[in-house]
Amino acid sequence: MSNKSALVISAHSADFVWRCGGAIALHASMGYDVTVVCLSYGERGESAKLWKQEGMTLEAVKSARQVEAENAAKALDVHDIKFFDLGDYPLEMDREAKFKLVDVIRAVQPSFMLSHSTYDPYNTDHMYATQVALECRMVAQGWGHNPGEKVLGAPQLYLFEPHQTEQMGWKPDTFLDITPVWDKKRAAIECMQGQEHLWDYYTRVAENRANHFRRNSGGQAGGRKAEYAEGFQSIFPRTVDEL
Amino acid sequence: MSNKSALVISAHSADFVWRCGGAIALHASMGYDVTVVCLSYGERGESAKLWKQEGMTLEAVKSARQVEAENAAKALDVHDIKFFDLGDYPLEMDREAKFKLVDVIRAVQPSFMLSHSTYDPYNTDHMYATQVALECRMVAQGWGHNPGEKVLGAPQLYLFEPHQTEQMGWKPDTFLDITPVWDKKRAAIECMQGQEHLWDYYTRVAENRANHFRRNSGGQAGGRKAEYAEGFQSIFPRTVDEL
């Protein structure tokens, strides 16, 4: 019998590390096969440090970004990382690119999906990625798309935490305790040589999210002693047998 | 060791039946002790049929409503039903009434709470009840309120489905399969002699919510075969170990 699986759709090749590295490593540790799709390398827009080097080229930036992402993926026990190399700033996806993403969704058959916030005025690639994620989730559910393939069920789409959180209309409804895998997330973060200014930033985010985990699991009466956590917003309602 | 418990805060004495009767009976069947607090009988505002009878008095309406609610509670295996008799249309609660509710919250120590939507222009008692529920939840968490008592943890407050759903800004994020206890909910509904016009209405709501349960548990690929369901909106984020 195959493992449970999850799918991360990342606009640029570093996004999955900061925003849901803990969720990836934690679910990997529980036996999930986690696949990450990097739609672009963030080669034009999110590689400032590389571009400041003498004689830098687009290909060299992409290579460097790919190595960093692969290293981070390894640190997080990612099952498979795919680079779509669609270009960034702006990211654009035609019908062919969307269907390639549908193929991955169907192959993975994820229990849940992860992508960006639905609004981001600083980085329109992010919200575009989520728009496409919803579109491709829909296509993957259609019986008439590549008839004969196994259609997708109804996995949750979780929106991971954006940068400059409050500007994005993002409201977390789920906090995940990532304390057991924090070392892996920090190791993955440190693979991002080009964005060292964010290492401590996202460590602080994780520590403060743990405070929220404790408050929401116990109020003033205590609560679970999480030390690091990540927050997520759900697009779809849950179906449960117990409240 | 004591049972798990849940607490329903109902503005009027019939609200808990239509809106979360299934959740009550289902959790009772799982061993929860479910307590229901009826802040008023809905004697002035929600008892039109009784008032149309010759010679009706306020006390007679209240008695009739209490009997109906007690019968419904019995049908749903409610552990305890309390009538605060605070008056309705409008419902008003002073500090003393609030502290009486805090006493119940602390005594019950609910795993989760249930109350009305946060907006209801048709029935301001409903949104007032929720406002007070949040206020009393806060007080129950305070170490300085009746020091020495066990303080409340951080139970979720679920908002059950209002009438005229879409007008209330209510968006369900959780669907509960109540198929196993549907007969109990229907029996409780039929205890509401004064509101027979709503029996089939809420049966249809439950059937359509089951469609949503199926869609969200399986998309076009099928999904769990719920026949009756209820929807709920969460106020607070969840804390989890798996997405």
Next chain:
Amino acid sequence: MSNKSALVISAHSADFVWRCGGAIALHASMGYDVTVVCLSYGERGESAKLWKQEGMTLEAVKSARQVEAENAAKALDVHDIKFFDLGDYPLEMDREAKFKLVDVIRAVQPSFMLSHSTYDPYNTDHMYATQVALECRMVAQGWGHNPGEKVLGAPQLYLFEPHQTEQMGWKPDTFLDITPVWDKKRAAIECMQGQEHLWDYYTRVAENRANHFRRNSGGQAGGRKAEYAEGFQSIFPRTVDEL
């Protein structure tokens, strides 16, 4: 057979003039009996010009404001204007005051009601008046409130245009052509001796609202030639036989 009727609930004694004077005069001209309830005179908060006069007293301000409002009401063919004299800044209504308002609502049996926007951070009396209007509308519908009286049906509550419109979250869904009664509205406006700085302001509002009337009745193809209009936001859905 009695006339159709409408009810305006005005936090302060001048509000009805600026915000729905046209609607009042227009419906009066169609045979409606329009009743205006002024919950306060706006004597403390909206009478700056009077208070700048030497030796002014609270009673003198209230008298002056009442005279102005009565004159404006006459200019608008108001059927009945009632002064509740509940005080302003802040306006507060206890159960007795609310039931007095319920009495008026039931006596008038309005086809529609008019009050303030639901949000106003500049003037909390305004949003409080609307909150109470909804609460009293509910009580007036209850069969157990003063049993034997005729209960209220389901009149629309229209929110008239606030000052500093865009700050209030107010979005008009209905534009009313008040061209035929503009002279009456302007005359009523000029009764407000203490707020002369607003005469032209609200004339300009009416002219620009007429532009919106034309655009929404005809687009670039023309549209109805309204010269003055007022905008309103509905709280409740309409029930119709034709779209």
Next chain:
Amino acid sequence: MSNKSALVISAHSADFVWRCGGAIALHASMGYDVTVVCLSYGERGESAKLWKQEGMTLEAVKSARQVEAENAAKALDVHDIKFFDLGDYPLEMDREAKFKLVDVIRAVQPSFMLSHSTYDPYNTDHMYATQVALECRMVAQGWGHNPGEKVLGAPQLYLFEPHQTEQMGWKPDTFLDITPVWDKKRAAIECMQGQEHLWDYYTRVAENRANHFRRNSGGQAGGRKAEYAEGFQSIFPRTVDEL
């Protein structure tokens, strides 16, 4: 003199039946010429039952869906039904397809238009259709588009009820009594052989919307005795001569 007219823009060929079949039949009975544009057949995404048959092809699905839609249109007394066959999952419209829709809008000169909710994370084709409907309404109003043609006025765009209503941010502001034509809507619904699981679902929706019609037309005092109704959300404000 020509009849009044209305235009329905339906992303997939069955949408118009569930969501506004009553409005169509009712207005047809009042003498409106109602045109329906099906942008796609929903052949890939909304035809699961057909695709489960052995040897099914895209063309066969489209044919079957067209026949169903034509039968339903006939049952509803649709004046004209047009199939744009633009493909679904995802639906995409280039400038040429948009201008083809503009041509229809101008030819019909509708008194009002009907389309989907502005948000639908389950089905991005739906919200895309509405986005294009607004865009094409704008183009149809422009004097410089095919100069010499009669430009469009300012018809309302009503958003009909989506599936999983509350997830879509859809709030109905208009309820239409479709009791007189219910039999026609049910007959049209039963033309949808491939989606039999939705027949009773949408019957229950219509019955519960009738409850809302009654409540909003009469409160606890009664109200119009609608048995079946449909709800709609308006994009644009109304222009009226009486509130």
Next chain:
Amino acid sequence: MSNKSALVISAHSADFVWRCGGAIALHASMGYDVTVVCLSYGERGESAKLWKQEGMTLEAVKSARQVEAENAAKALDVHDIKFFDLGDYPLEMDREAKFKLVDVIRAVQPSFMLSHSTYDPYNTDHMYATQVALECRMVAQGWGHNPGEKVLGAPQLYLFEPHQTEQMGWKPDTFLDITPVWDKKRAAIECMQGQEHLWDYYTRVAENRANHFRRNSGGQAGGRKAEYAEGFQSIFPRTVDEL
């Protein structure tokens, strides 16, 4: 040393006049170099008066609109006005057009940018322009776009006031006193020969915005005596050294 600069992105060639003509002239008077980009002439959708003339052609409309816009720009002391001539109704921008706008943004290095509201169901070109403005602002910030060019900092994007203000979800957070340059704005307005029906409309808007300026600068205690003002909504937070 070069002047400070600002950049206006206008969907059609007249938008900048009505919506931010005062801001342009005022900043020009303070020494700013203000550049205006007209993405289209509004030749198809916003030139009704011209199209009603016998024998009008698209090129003739565009020429007339360009002359009007150039005259208005001169009246406002615009530093540079660029016509992208991308077509309107609908406005569409491919990657090349976007990069051309990025080139302008980088060349101008604006202290702040101005564009349309983020929502406009009447005119989808307007909201599309703002969407592209955000996208191009992002690209202009990317170190990998045309490496070697000076990258953009973080200028505010102000949304200027739309027509039919309240329908657009636009909420001004900044009022600018344009009294000193009102004559220039009125002169620019009067260059718009084809839209004379809007001259007084926007004069009234400016006068009423001045009322809001006074109220927000002084409450009932007075406030700055602005006679004409414009309102703007900010997309991004401010960074300050004093509240």
Next chain:
Amino acid sequence: MSNKSALVISAHSADFVWRCGGAIALHASMGYDVTVVCLSYGERGESAKLWKQEGMTLEAVKSARQVEAENAAKALDVHDIKFFDLGDYPLEMDREAKFKLVDVIRAVQPSFMLSHSTYDPYNTDHMYATQVALECRMVAQGWGHNPGEKVLGAPQLYLFEPHQTEQMGWKPDTFLDITPVWDKKRAAIECMQGQEHLWDYYTRVAENRANHFRRNSGGQAGGRKAEYAEGFQSIFPRTVDEL
């Protein structure tokens, strides 16, 4: 000539430290007289550590909290700190208490005010304080309240950052660089002996807000090198002479 001044309205006696201690110290360093009003001590709800001590009494808690707050105020160079001792959990203010707050507002004549977010389901005292702050700001502006006193102008009301930021619907539009006074804020924080678990939490908040300050002042091009910052949301629009 008197100094400029600012006023902080704090529901409980520690709130001003975590949420705007930097703003207080910074403005004090610029010569502002900053007054802090603590409506309650947070003695019942926010003093868990004290209540866990043997034999604790309400008076002892209040005394301890007052000493902590006074020490923190001193560390921040607060000009005046006032304790209204109105009780907490829930905080309630009658007309007399409100007028006492109005007296302070008028005496201080603040250039700007600071209070809590408008929504907080965890702590209803917080949102109640803001509601009252708006109400009292309005009263303080009224010429008829204590005629002869100097009426209030139109100071901004800034909402400081709540705990569990994203749950509150709070969106900062203003970031203040508090680097020069960080040592004072940290010293004030360390006065809060009963809430040591929050010291590092709010240090991390300040560090991450500094990241936002840098990003919004310079994008990827750099930006001001703030190390600590605080965020604020404005209720009212600004009135400016330059964008």
